[in-house]
Structure formats: C-alpha cells, structure tokens
Amino acid sequence: MNARNFSSLAIAALFIVYASTVSAHEGTGITGGFISGFLHPVLGWDHVVAMVAVGLWGAFLGNPAIWVLPVVFPLIMAFGGALGVIGVPIPAVETGIAASAVVLGAMVAFTVRAPIWIAAVIVGAFAIFHGHAHGTELPNAANPLAYSIGFVLSTGLLHLSGVAFGLLVRWPAGKVVVQTGGGLIALVGVGFLTGIV
Amino acid sequence: MSAKRFLVVCLSLWVVPEVSLAHSSIQGIGTFYNGLLHPILVPAHLLLLVAVGLFLGQQDSKAIQPALGVFAFATIAGLTAAWFFTASQTETLILVLSAVIGLVIAVSPKIPLLLSVVIALLAGFLLGSDSAQEALSDKDKFVTLFGNGVAIYFLVFYSMVLVDYLNKKAWQRIGIRIVGSWVAASSLLVLALPFSSQGQT
Numbered sequence: 001m002n003a004r005n006f007s008s009l010a011i012a013a014l015f016i017v018y019a020s021t022v023s024a025h026e027g028t029g030i031t032g033g034f035i036s037g038f039l040h041p042v043l044g045w046d047h048v049v050a051m052v053a054v055g056l057w058g059a060f061l062g063n064p065a066i067w068v069l070p071v072v073f074p075l076i077m078a079f080g081g082a083l084g085v086i087g088v089p090i091p092a093v094e095t096g097i098a099a100s101a102v103v104l105g106a107m108v109a110f111t112v113r114a115p116i117w118i119a120a121v122i123v124g125a126f127a128i129f130h131g132h133a134h135g136t137e138l139p140n141a142a143n144p145l146a147y148s149i150g151f152v153l154s155t156g157l158l159h160l161s162g163v164a165f166g167l168l169v170r171w172p173a174g175k176v177v178v179q180t181g182g183g184l185i186a187l188v189g190v191g192f193l194t195g196i197v
Numbered sequence: 198m199s200a201k202r203f204l205v206v207c208l209s210l211w212v213v214p215e216v217s218l219a220h221s222s223i224q225g226i227g228t229f230y231n232g233l234l235h236p237i238l239v240p241a242h243l244l245l246l247v248a249v250g251l252f253l254g255q256q257d258s259k260a261i262q263p264a265l266g267v268f269a270f271a272t273i274a275g276l277t278a279a280w281f282f283t284a285s286q287t288e289t290l291i292l293v294l295s296a297v298i299g300l301v302i303a304v305s306p307k308i309p310l311l312l313s314v315v316i317a318l319l320a321g322f323l324l325g326s327d328s329a330q331e332a333l334s335d336k337d338k339f340v341t342l343f344g345n346g347v348a349i350y351f352l353v354f355y356s357m358v359l360v361d362y363l364n365k366k367a368w369q370r371i372g373i374r375i376v377g378s379w380v381a382a383s384s385l386l387v388l389a390l391p392f393s394s395q396g397q398t
Contacts, residue, residue, distance in 0.1 A: 010360075030240060034240075064368075066371065067371035067374060067375060071374055071377075071378040072378075073302050074379055074382035075300075075303065075378050075381060077382060077387075078381070078382035078383075078386050079385075081382075081385075081386045082385060082386060082388075085386065085389040085392070086389055086393055087393060133385060135389075138387075138390065138393075139263045139393045144386075144387050144390055145240040145244070145292075145383070146240050148382075148383045148387050148391055149240060149379075149383045152383045152386075153379060153383075156375060156376075159375075
C-alpha cells in the first residue's frame, strides 16, 4: 500500500469513528406520540386535500352542514381508526382516500347541494378509509393517546382551514375561487388515483 | 350474584395493589409543582378535564353551580382514595367517560341537572383516584395530591368559564361541538387498542 492510499484509508477510518450525536428516534413519550400523530395527516397530501374539501363543502352547503360535516368526520374516522387498530382489513384504503379527494372536490367544483344526510353519509364513508390509514399506525405510536389526540386535532384543523377558505362563497368572486379550489382538489385526487402524483 | 356482592367484587378488583408505571415525576421542581403539572402531563386526564369543562360550559348557569360543587367534592374524595391505594384500569374508565362526554358535547342535547351532577361526580372521583403517588409518603404525598387537586379543579373551572363566555354566537357554539367530537374520537380510538394484536396499554 503506498502512502497516498494509506492516508486516504486513514481519513476514511477517521470519519467512520468520528463521534457525533445520533439525532434519530427522538419521538418518544407523549411529545413524540403527539407530534407523530399530528404530522401523519399533514404529511400525506391525499389526506390534506380531502380534509380541506370536507371543510369547503361544509361551508358551501351552509348551516347545518358547516358544523355537521366536521363533527361527523372525526367520529366516523374514529370507527375506521378502531378497525385499523384491531386489524380488520379494509380493501383499497389508499384508493378510497384518493377517491375521497375526487368526489369531495367535485362536489365543491360543481356546487352540488346534497341534502345534509346524504352529505354526512358520503363524508362518513370516506372518513372510514382515512381513519383506517391512521389507526393502523396507532399501536406502534410512542404514546397511543397522544398520537390519537394529535391526528384528530390535525384533521380537525384541516377541516377548519377548509371551512375558513370556504366562507369566501359569500362573495361572487369568492364562490368562483372556492369552486376552482374544489376542482383542483378533484384533479389532485385523480392524480393520486392514477398514480401520476 | 346479588347487586351488593357484585359491587363488593368490583371494588375489591379496583383496589388490588399493583405497580404504577405511569406518571413519573419531574426532578427538581418540587412536590407541589409535580402535582400541579400531573393532570397536564397525563393525556387521558387532560382530555377528561377539557371534556368536563366544555360540557359544564354548555350547561345552564343553574346546572353549573351544583355540578362544580359536586366535582370539587368528588375530586377531594378521589384524592383521599388515592392516598390509601393505587387504583388499576382507571385510565380506561377515564377514556370511556371522555368519549361519552365528548359525544354529549357534539350532540349538545338538553341535559337534566341530575345527569350533569353524575358526570361531574364520576369525572372528579376518577381523576382524583388516578392521581396516586405511591413513591411518596406523608408530607410530600399530601403536597403532591394537593397540587393535583388545585390543577384538576382550576383546569375544569377555566375551560368551563371560557366556554361559558364563548357560548354566545352560533359559530362559537359550533366550535365547541366540533372540539367535543375531537375529544370523543381521540378517546374511542385508544379504547380500541386492547383489542389490537399489537395492543399496548
């Protein structure tokens, strides 16, 4: 081995043994559980667009849908989540989540004024898919209750952001903006369904 | 089995001593502050406290006063019970009660005074009795449990006053109901955990 190779090897060895703090796996305890739960819906764009669409549609339909849909969703989502926790399989969960963005986005884009019970059934049906996806992660969470609180809170805040945005429908130009938003959500959903996004 | 015998068996099972693994104390902040922070640092307690506060805030002022009085009495009774024994499986009961109260907040029906008082009684006693500090004794134990009681009562009181203040406009009432549904959903999910093949408690 010549001197040049030896020095390269020595430098490589030095870097290997160089001690540094391991930053991974900080997500322990209550804080870790809460943060991982809170980020779970936020980091999945398919979840994000569908949740915003729930709020948009609720705002579009007006009272009582504006509060019924954000109340129905987490409760039915908890049922779907419980199925995920227990291990009851639901076929095509990811497809169901992507379809929720397509359907709910289209409802907003085409200003579908469904009766409140039909809107609740549609939103509730999709909530099962979203809940199942979150629920399967729950048993592995650092703190299951903190994870659960985190992801329910995060989901609810996404609904409220959709409701807040949807309140623009009070103005004619705002209605167009909200409908465009719904259309974009539906398109993103199609992208998830076809695998383009 | 007679109702009396069933009650005795239930109470006996409840007071079976076992090691308390949860709620480790924070070093260096003293016993009082450890007790004060306990309900905030235990997610199940915080969830139930918020639920009770929201629930009482939704009620008429005629129902709030007796319910708050009963809650204070039940909390003291629960903390007294925690002095003598460590209750087991209380967290499950706390989550069941949180889920029920969350659903009631979301639906927001007209609640009879007696039911409000019963909910306050159960919540106060469960929160107090689940605050056992078996590693402590005598004065330290008393001070910690006292801090616990102060935090439990004031967390419920402040969240109730906030909701009572906010319970005026339609969108504020809607917001309270939505938060109730969040409380119910969070509790229900964790209640499913014992049925999981990977379940942990």
